[in-house]
């Protein structure tokens with residue numbers, strides 16, 4: 273009897289283990305792929321999407337149009353804008369939460385990262401195996417892609433002596449596609465301060481056309497913490513605010529681990545140095561960075577896609593940009 277009981281118990285336990293394993297697999301794939309089935313992708317903080325998916329609508333240059341966008345989509349609370357004493361936009365109240373976050377998306381109350389004065393930008397020159405995206409002379413590595421399947425055209429952004437400037441014609445994307453990368457770039461927001469919050473020196477470095485590291489003038493310019501410079505937009509503020517003054521050159525060194533949708537699914541990760549200061553230490557990416565208030569959720573895409581630079585209505589300068597595949 274004893275041995276029969278043991279055999280039955282063993283069989284039961286084995287069945288239980290299988291059930292648990294199947295449940296784990298279902299949970300993982302569900303996290304990554306249920307949104308695919310239900311089409312819950314948020315709109316990016318801008319890009320005309322270079323991916324095969326339908327292109328999302330561009331964000332308003334003011335960056336304050338998230339509410340109406342969310343309502344139009346019927347996808348949850350849009351949030352109420354919270355303003356500072358001079359009408360500047362500080363963020364939102366009663367917006368949705370990203371999964372696992374104790375802060376609402378663009379939460380006006382999310383703490384502002386403490387200030388660190390950097391020694392200056394890193395101005396690292398490209399190593400021998402880097403793909404140079406801008407060498408100070410031309411934008412030959414870049415194109416402008418219209419919506420959907422529009423034929424790529426040369427960028428209209430102006431190239432000056434040693435730098436280029438975000439400008440007309442919408443955002444630009446690399447001709448080449450990338451997955452896991454190390455990226456170096458230098459940028460400068462306009463020396464003349466104009467506007468506030470998200471309207472001041474806004475651009476963005478958008479990996480795979482979906483995952484934005486924010487570019488913004490964050491020198492004495494309050495905005496929601498998860499939308500300031502070097503934030504993983506709408507998800508994670510930088511660990512500290514290492515901003516330099518408007519008009520001064522700054523640097524980003526970014527390690528991006530792309531999400532995996534085949535084989536063993538995995539989220540993406542960002543590691544970011546801002547002016548040589550660590551501001552994200554392999555931070556998990558929650559999904560496409562969105563300009564609307566719905567929780568960010570992954571939607572499966574190709575393993576390599578172009579890098580995208582955002583045009584957000586402000587003239588932001590870039591120089592010394594190179595990338596390495598990892």
Ligand code: MG
Pocket residue numbers: 317474475476484486487582584
């Ligand atoms: Mg931006």
